[in-house]
Amino acid sequence: MMKCVQSWPEPIVRVQSLAQSGMTKIPEHYIKPPSKRPSNVDNTTVNIPVIDMQSLTGDDQGLRETTLQLVSNACREWGFFQVVNHGVSHELMKRARETWREFFEQPLGVKQEYSNDPSTYEGYGSRLGVEKGAILDWSDYYFLHYLPPALRKPHKWPALPSSCRDLIEEYGEEATKLCGRLVKMLSLNLGLGEDYLPNAFGGENVGACLRVNFYPRCPQPDLTLGISPHSDPGGMTLLLPDEDVAGLQVRKGDNWVTVKPVPNAFIVNMGDQMQVLSNAIYKSVEHRVIVNSVKDRVSLAMFYNPKSDLLIEPAKALVTMDRPALYPAMTFDEYRIYIRTKGLCGKAQVESLKTHE
Numbered sequence: 001m002m003k004c005v006q007s008w009p010e011p012i013v014r015v016q017s018l019a020q021s022g023m024t025k026i027p028e029h030y031i032k033p034p035s036k037r038p039s040n041v042d043n044t045t046v047n048i049p050v051i052d053m054q055s056l057t058g059d060d061q062g063l064r065e066t067t068l069q070l071v072s073n074a075c076r077e078w079g080f081f082q083v084v085n086h087g088v089s090h091e092l093m094k095r096a097r098e099t100w101r102e103f104f105e106q107p108l109g110v111k112q113e114y115s116n117d118p119s120t121y122e123g124y125g126s127r128l129g130v131e132k133g134a135i136l137d138w139s140d141y142y143f144l145h146y147l148p149p150a151l152r153k154p155h156k157w158p159a160l161p162s163s164c165r166d167l168i169e170e171y172g173e174e175a176t177k178l179c180g181r182l183v184k185m186l187s188l189n190l191g192l193g194e195d196y197l198p199n200a201f202g203g204e205n206v207g208a209c210l211r212v213n214f215y216p217r218c219p220q221p222d223l224t225l226g227i228s229p230h231s232d233p234g235g236m237t238l239l240l241p242d243e244d245v246a247g248l249q250v251r252k253g254d255n256w257v258t259v260k261p262v263p264n265a266f267i268v269n270m271g272d273q274m275q276v277l278s279n280a281i282y283k284s285v286e287h288r289v290i291v292n293s294v295k296d297r298v299s300l301a302m303f304y305n306p307k308s309d310l311l312i313e314p315a316k317a318l319v320t321m322d323r324p325a326l327y328p329a330m331t332f333d334e335y336r337i338y339i340r341t342k343g344l345c346g347k348a349q350v351e352s353l354k355t356h357e
Contacts, residue, residue: 006119009132015140017108019216019296030136030224037223038249038290039256047260048250048267049074054085056185072189075270079285080250082265083182088174090264093240095163096171101298102161103142104214110160116143122156138224138291140214146172146302147208168210172302176208179238179304182268186236190278192315200277200315201235202307207332209234209305215247215289215297226289226297231347232271233336234305239267245297251286258290272335272350273306276327279314286347308333 018027051070055063074081103111116123118130126140142158145151146168158164180198187197198206215226226247241248241261248267249256259267275284291297306312313329327350 007117008127009130012115012126014108014111014126015138016104016214016216016296019218024219026138026218026220026224029133030138031220032135032224032228036225036228038221038225038288046252046257048078048257049081050262050265051081051083052085053083053087068185068189071185075186075189075282078250078252079283080259080267080269080287082259082262082267083178084262084265086178086266087181088178088266092171092174093264096167096240096300097242097298099161099163099167100142100212100214100300101296103158103164103212104140104296104298106158106160111158114142114156114158122153137227138215138218139226139289140216142210142212142214144168144210145208146210147176148205148307151207171300172208172210175210175238175240175302176206176304178266179208179236179302180206182238183236183304186274186282190281190315190318192317196315196317197277200306200310200312201304202310205307207234207303207305207307209303211301211303213289213297213299213301215291215299217294217296218291219293221291221293224291226291229286229288231275231284231286231350232269232303233273234271234303234332235273235277236271236304237269238302238304239269240300240302241267242297242299245292245295247289247291247297247299249288249290256288271303271305273312273332275350276312276330277315279318279323280326281318284347284350306332 049070051067051074055067071081111124114124116125121143122145124142127136144157145153154165157168183197183201184194188194218224243261243263246258246260248259250259269287270282270284272284274282309331311329311331314325314327319325
């Protein structure tokens with residue numbers, strides 16, 4: 001089992017409460033150093049690839065191959081893409097956002113009943129990492145386990161709004177089903193056959209966690225970030241973004257590209273475990289979230305992860321004389337302790353593991 005710190009190093013302050021207090025200047029421990037503040041790079045002409053999944057289920061083999069190639073290119077060049085016609089009901093996506101927005105609008109006392117601690121992170125939270133005096137991000141969140149079913153704790157899921165627990169079940173089922181389809185596609189594209197990655201993730205025992213992000217409006221959005229730059233530690237992430245307020249930025253070379261969400265699309269990105277399994281053919285890419293001075297923002301991230309105690313290492317078929325294994329074998333549990341202790345720090349963790357250059 002993971003050994004983690006049991007309590008936060010400082011009293012927890014809810015960012016939403018700060019935003020609602022009417023303050024015009026943000027507290028010092030949310031102010032990023034000048035080099036880490038959001039720069040005003042204008043990326044209006046660029047967007048991450050958008051892929052239509054409809055052609056994957058049709059009879060047109062040529063169209064199917066073209067789509068798989070588009071996915072492959074997106075994984076290699078961006079580490080991010082958007083999917084449309086993915087099979088998840090648009091109405092369910094809308095309800096998911098609305099229900100969680102309602103949760104964050106509940107009185108503070110109701111939400112505090114679900115306060116989390118660093119031993120599991122499950123519940124209502126406002127910080128990541130346990131380093132005292134750390135510069136914090138401008139966001140609150142709710143984190144919960146969805147798969148394997150044995151890890152679910154429905155009593156830790158919000159009872160208000162009353163639709164929330166059923167919604168988590170329904171949304172979780174549809175989102176993880178889509179993740180399963182996507183992982184098969186990624187496996188096929190690596191030349192491993194469609195079952196290799198699903199099996200490497202643990203087959204029926206795959207892990208999945210939901211993190212709902214709430215980014216309150218911020219009086220000084222140019223001084224802070226909703227989430228600091230990081231790559232996701234797990235396998236793959238399926239993000240349901242806020243359709244009204246852009247905020248996600250993806251690193252492309254030296255620039256940050258602001259993702260423009262396409263209506264009814266999910267955003268998919270590779271995690272560090274996918275980088276390890278693919279021997280860095282697919283890259284997990286740094287991303288961050290900027291905040292808005294006038295609007296709150298809600299997004300739902302479903303993290304689709306390998307079973308926590310399985311050894312993850314580069315697929316043997318992707319290791320050659322010219323391209324030796326770049327990473328040692330390590331379980332996901334061992335890997336994620338780092339982030340749960342240190343917080344988010346770019347791609348420092350996955351890069352530090354490299355055994356060869």
